Amino acid sequence: MYEEVTGSLMQSYNICKRQVWLMAHQIIPDQEHPYIEMGRLIDDISYDRDRKKLNFENVVIDLVRNDNGNLLVGEVKKSSKAEKSAKMQLLFYLYKLKQNGIVAKGQLFFPEERKKVDVYLTSEAELEIINAMKDITDIMSKDKAPSFEKIPYCKNCGYKEFCLS
Amino acid sequence: MKKPVYIFSDGELHRKDNTLYFEGENGRKFIPVENTSEIMIFGEVNLNKRFLEFISQSEIILHFFNHYGYYVGSFYPREHLNSGYMILKQAENYIDEKKRLYIAQKFVEGAYRNIRQVLKYYQNRGKNLDDIIYAIERLGDLIVGTSDVNELMAIEGNIREYYYKSFDEILGNSDFEFDVRSKRPPKNSLNVLISFGNSLMYTTVLSEVYKTHLDPRIGYLHSTNFRRFTLNLDVSEIFKPIVVDRVIFTVVGKSIIKKDDFDGDAEGLVLKDKAKMAFIEEYEDKLKTTIKHRTLGNNVSYRRLIRLELYKLEKHLMGEEEYQPFVAQW
Ligand code: SF4
Numbered sequence: 001m002y003e004e005v006t007g008s009l010m011q012s013y014n015i016c017k018r019q020v021w022l023m024a025h026q027i028i029p030d031q032e033h034p035y036i037e038m039g040r041l042i043d044d045i046s047y048d049r050d051r052k053k054l055n056f057e058n059v060v061i062d063l064v065r066n067d068n069g070n071l072l073v074g075e076v077k078k079s080s081k082a083e084k085s086a087k088m089q090l091l092f093y094l095y096k097l098k099q100n101g102i103v104a105k106g107q108l109f110f111p112e113e114r115k116k117v118d119v120y121l122t123s124e125a126e127l128e129i130i131n132a133m134k135d136i137t138d139i140m141s142k143d144k145a146p147s148f149e150k151i152p153y154c155k156n157c158g159y160k161e162f163c164l165s
Numbered sequence: 166m167k168k169p170v171y172i173f174s175d176g177e178l179h180r181k182d183n184t185l186y187f188e189g190e191n192g193r194k195f196i197p198v199e200n201t202s203e204i205m206i207f208g209e210v211n212l213n214k215r216f217l218e219f220i221s222q223s224e225i226i227l228h229f230f231n232h233y234g235y236y237v238g239s240f241y242p243r244e245h246l247n248s249g250y251m252i253l254k255q256a257e258n259y260i261d262e263k264k265r266l267y268i269a270q271k272f273v274e275g276a277y278r279n280i281r282q283v284l285k286y287y288q289n290r291g292k293n294l295d296d297i298i299y300a301i302e303r304l305g306d307l308i309v310g311t312s313d314v315n316e317l318m319a320i321e322g323n324i325r326e327y328y329y330k331s332f333d334e335i336l337g338n339s340d341f342e343f344d345v346r347s348k349r350p351p352k353n354s355l356n357v358l359i360s361f362g363n364s365l366m367y368t369t370v371l372s373e374v375y376k377t378h379l380d381p382r383i384g385y386l387h388s389t390n391f392r393r394f395t396l397n398l399d400v401s402e403i404f405k406p407i408v409v410d411r412v413i414f415t416v417v418g419k420s421i422i423k424k425d426d427f428d429g430d431a432e433g434l435v436l437k438d439k440a441k442m443a444f445i446e447e448y449e450d451k452l453k454t455t456i457k458h459r460t461l462g463n464n465v466s467y468r469r470l471i472r473l474e475l476y477k478l479e480k481h482l483m484g485e486e487e488y489q490p491f492v493a494q495w
Contacts, residue, residue: 027378143484144483161476
């Protein structure tokens with residue numbers, strides 16, 4: 001069961017290793033979970049003006065726009081609470097683009113907070129991404145999911161009822 | 166929250182663009198696609214492929230019941246949650262006799278413990294159930310020692326036999342005497358209610374299975390032949406005593422359903438539509454009733470408890486945590 005690392009796995013990786021394993025095994029979270037619904041909705045309504053989905057390899061990029069001749073890759077997020085994980089997801093995309101010979105700048109959008117954060121793929125960041133990818137592949141190839149440990153994020157996690165039942 | 170839609174009248178189900186409606190004697194009734202989890206069909210209903218395609222897309226299940234109120238079958242849209250991993254685990258636990266027996270025993274144990282809770286509740290209210298409880302407890306002790314699923318099924322059958330005898334004492338209503346358990350179609354009023362309630366339970370559990378990664382064709386207690394849904398029958402055993410039977414005690418106890426709510430025909434007794442609706446109302450109310458959940462820390466409905474039961478089973482299959490069935494506290 002070898003899956004390639006995806007942006008959402010990268011995002012999960014910075015939240016919860018158990019989530020990475022579950023997602024990689026297609027055990028997707030509860031579809032009725034209110035936060036998941038909300039995420040979809042925000043996805044649908046924000047930044048409609050210049051919204052484009054870019055698909056390449058196994059990567060789907062939320063938003064691409066021409067920023068004074070430079071390629072700008074954006075990720076729209078509900079709240080900046082999970083900024084670190086959103087940032088890693090975006091860095092992962094930038095890394096993937098670079099592998100394909102495209103240099104781009106990243107930006108995180110938090111429409112509800114009217115906030116933007118610039119993200120650059122520095123050499124340090126690149127190393128961090130490579131290490132994370134290796135780690136994610138390791139987690140995925142494990143026989144069992146990393147065992148459940150309650151963390152603050154569980155409260156808002158789509159897997160909550162699965163993990164806590 | 167999505168809700169089930171019940172159809173009792175005769176008519177036709179249609180799709181018009183991206184909406185659904187039912188056309189019956191009383192005109193058109195629209196079915197809100199976003200808010201519908203399943204459609205329960207009791208009347209004589211015609212439908213076409215266009216309708217089924219849209220139902221599939223919208224991930225709505227159709228459950229069909231016959232004239233007697235029995236479950237006939239379901240239109241189960243192709244699986245939308247698919248995890249090859251989970252299906253392998255489910256099959257692995259079926260093929261290995263020991264693993265299969267363990268899970269089957271847990272389902273029977275859950276059924277037994279919940280039956281006992283129901284009986285204890287009425288014993289505390291002065292019903293004379295000591296002998297029955299004693300007999301059931303002796304049988305319950307045998308569950309862990311069973312060496313195959315057939316032996317286990319036999320014990321379960323015996324427990325149920327004693328249990329149904331208690332209904333006469335609990336109900337104390339000569340219009341609803343148990344006599345013997347008769348199925349397909351049932352010969353007495355109480356049996357009609359039991360069969361009807363169980364049919365509802367099977368569909369409720371099946372609808373919850375649909376929202377997990379489990380394949381309803383692979384059951385552990387009820388043997389799998391891959392042509393029928395069986396996992397929902399397994400899990401229903403746990404919830405029948407605390408949901409269906411309690412609804413029966415309520416509708417009979419409060420005279421919501423009375424002797425003249427049944428029609429007889431050559432083959433057996435039929436519950437009148439109005440009484441079916443009254444039963445369903447109590448049943449849906451019961452599913453909405455919430456109890457405090459220990460590990461989740463919030464209130465969950467009985468319907469949700471069924472889903473959590475399936476999650477626990479998934480975790481068992483994944484080798485994470487041994488499955489322990491839900492046992493009501495009262
Ligand atoms: S509920 Fe908690 S442990 Fe489970 S996947 Fe979500 S964050 Fe991880």
